[in-house]
Amino acid sequence: MTVKDSSILEPLHSQRWKCGEFDDEILDMVESSEVESIAFQLCHSDTLYNDYFKNMNAGRLKSALTCLVLLCAFEMIIHAISGDWLKFAALNVINVLLLLLIFVWEKQPLILSWIVVAASAIILCFAPVALSSSMTLLTLFLCYTLLPLQLKPSALAAIIITLLALIIQIFHYAKPRELIAEVLLLLAMNISGIFVYYPTELIQRRTFRETRKCVERRIRLVHDNQKQELILLSVLPKHIAHEMKRDFEVGHDDEHTFRKIHIQKNENISILFADICGFTNLASMCKAEDLVKTLNELFARFDKQALENHCEKIKILGDCYYCVCGIPDKRTDHAVCAVSMGLDMIHTIK
Structure with missing residues (x-):
């Protein structure tokens, strides 16, 4: 079996990767974590995965901001119809802020995610009583599906929204039966959100682990190749070593390759x-x-x-x-x- 690599065909002395560039620290960073289950990793921090997660899910923040802008605009229309201009003005300021954030969402996704949570809480406080429950469910769904947050921060954001919604409902619902129904509804929505979030996170974790394994194998292959080249160059001139490697890469049969004599005529030496x-x-x-x-x-x-x-x-x-x-x-x-x-x-x- 012949492994063809464009870097092998380059002159040995001008390879891009030099010995020592891929040290043990880098290899340890991408070391396979077979002993850790996915569930274990969901509850623990991984610097390498955090960067991967940030790059993979940064685009979801723009969708979250867009949904929140539409939700805020819808609530503004309701308050304009009812003549509540104070809430209309406050929501208008929030909406303008959210529109501005749409154009800078790539810079600080984590900070902007919590700004979205805070804006959602304010919009929820200004929501009409009849729409409070529906808007709470929509906001919880947004926390679990559109915010680029991992499991713990997403659950924390959902808990904040849930507690705020319960406080609002306590002031508006006098009947315990209606309050219990609201609590069960919010609990069911949080459970559903976790069940929606978990499979997506599971797939991303598995994809990350497979990608990390491929990167590790590639780095180790380059690292081992550098050592072999140093050994080869210690016993053969680089032009002969390069010619021998090129013959192996061409794919000649073994009998022809090993019988070939590498001779080069040199004058004035x-x-x-x-x-x-x-x-x-x-x-x-x-x-x-x-x-x-x-x-x-x-x-x-x-x-x-x-x-x-x-x-x-x-x-x-x-x-x-x-x-x-x-x-x-x-x-x-x-x-x-x-x-x-x-x-x-x-x-x-x-």
């Missing part, structure tokens, strides 16, 4: 073959661990100097360091660079 004098005596005097550590530090410095002197490391064999100047980029001063590399190596050894 300088070869530097360095051998550490007295290495045999040093090896007999040192422990194996100390010897390996010393060679590792020494060759690491050689690699750095090779980059500074425009040399390409070809091979390391024991205490021998083999590099070439003039590949893959041709240089007219390849001999000078090779000599400079040799002098730097002597200085490092001393």
